[in-house]
Amino acid sequence: DAGITQSPRHKVTETGTPVTLRCHQTENHRYMYWYRQDPGHGLRLIHYSYGVKDTDKGEVSDGYSVSRSKTEDFLLTLESATSSQTSVYFCAISEQTGNEQFFGPGTRLTVL
Amino acid sequence: DQQVKQNSPSLSVQEGRISILNCDYTNSMFDYFLWYKKYPAEGPTFLISISSIKDKNEDGRFTVFLNKSAKHLSLHIVPSQPGDSAVYFCAASEAGSYQLTFGKGTKLSVIP
Numbered sequence: 106d107a108g109i110t111q112s113p114r115h116k117v118t119e120t121g122t123p124v125t126l127r128c129h130q131t132e133n134h135r136y137m138y139w140y141r142q143d144p145g146h147g148l149r150l151i152h153y154s155y156g157v158k159d160t161d162k163g164e165v166s167d168g169y170s171v172s173r174s175k176t177e178d179f180l181l182t183l184e185s186a187t188s189s190q191t192s193v194y195f196c197a198i199s200e201q202t203g204n205e206q207f208f209g210p211g212t213r214l215t216v217l
Numbered sequence: 218d219q220q221v222k223q224n225s226p227s228l229s230v231q232e233g234r235i236s237i238l239n240c241d242y243t244n245s246m247f248d249y250f251l252w253y254k255k256y257p258a259e260g261p262t263f264l265i266s267i268s269s270i271k272d273k274n275e276d277g278r279f280t281v282f283l284n285k286s287a288k289h290l291s292l293h294i295v296p297s298q299p300g301d302s303a304v305y306f307c308a309a310s311e312a313g314s315y316q317l318t319f320g321k322g323t324k325l326s327v328i329p
Contacts, residue, residue, distance in 0.1 A: 109260075136315060147306060147319040148261070155315060163316065195260050199315075205251055206317060208260035 108132050109209035111196050117215045124183040126212050128196030130176075137179040138163075138197040138206060139171060148195065154179055186216040220244045221309050223320035232329050236294040240307030240320055243288065247309040251317065252281060252292045255304045264305075265292070297327045 108131030118124050128137060139151040150163030152171040160171050168190060172180045183190055193213050197206040222241045230236045238252075248269040253261035267274040267281045267290065274281050280293045294301055307320040 138315075145321060147321040148308075148317075149319070150316055153315055197260075205263045205266055207263060208253075210260050211258075 109196060109198055109207060111194075111209040111212050113212060114210065115213045117217065118186050119217050120187055121185050124186050124214065124216075126181045126194055126196075126214070128179045128181070128209060130179075130196075130198050132198060132200075132207075133176060134198040134200050134207075135176075136199045136201070136206075137173065138199075139169070139179065139181045140195045140197060140208075141165065141192040142195060142211075143192050151181065151194075186214075188216050190214065191216045218243070219321075220247075221307055221318050221320040223305075223307055223323050225323050226321070227324040227326070229326045229328060230297045232299055232327055233296045236292075236297045236301065236325055236327065238292040238294075238305050238307075238323050238325065240290045240292075241288060242290075242309050244309070244311070244318075245288070246311045247318075248312045249310045250281070250283060250290050251308045251310075252279075253306045253308060253319075254301075255306065255322070261306060294325075297325075299327050299329050301325060302327045 110129045112127045138153040140148045149165045154160045154173045170182045195211045196209040199206040251266040252264040254264050255261040265276050265279050283290045304322045304324045306322045308317040
């Protein structure tokens with residue numbers, strides 16, 4: 106299994122509070138991604154990174170920001186959480202574009 | 218507009234029989250296709266992929282077929298086992314693209 110960890114694995118927070126999710130990889134892969142999974146929507150890309158300090162928006166980026174200061178870490182921040190951001194968040198990594206992506210175990214976030 | 222469609226939300230199959238999961242796509246620029254398997258409370262696991270230059274790829278009990286003219290791919294699992302019970306996601310990407318576009322998933326139940 107690819108070495109990908111996510112923290113925390115579960116979080117309950119209140120509307121309006123900031124939240125940061127962490128993804129850590131030990132594979133030294135260049136590309137990292139954040140997805141959210143919701144019933145009836147499959148997996149949707151939030152943001153991705155193609156190198157240290159190089160990031161870009163995905164399909165559902167509103168309300169989220171990311172940072173990547175080291176190859177191994179990719180942070181997803183919800184500046185002011187809303188109930189619509191209740192979801193399961195997955196981090197993924199890949200060596201190159203056009204290759205398969207490997208996913209972390211996920212973080213279940215509940216915003217009350 | 219959904220570019221990758223899995224029209225069957227669920228499928229039940231007897232153990233030992235063949236499972237056929239289907240996926241349709243609308244974007245003619247897609248040239249790489251993947252299947253992922255997902256168990257509850259875990260991240261998606263890469264299963265098998267196929268490039269648009271092929272029409273079939275096999276890996277053990279799993280075979281993916283691609284029909285480019287029909288913009289259709291299918292995953293065959295033979296023989297099906299109870300441990301195959303999971304949600305299966307179809308995904309696709311364009312050449313050189315970082316982004317995977319996922320279908321909504323099909324829940325496969327293999328009945329002993």
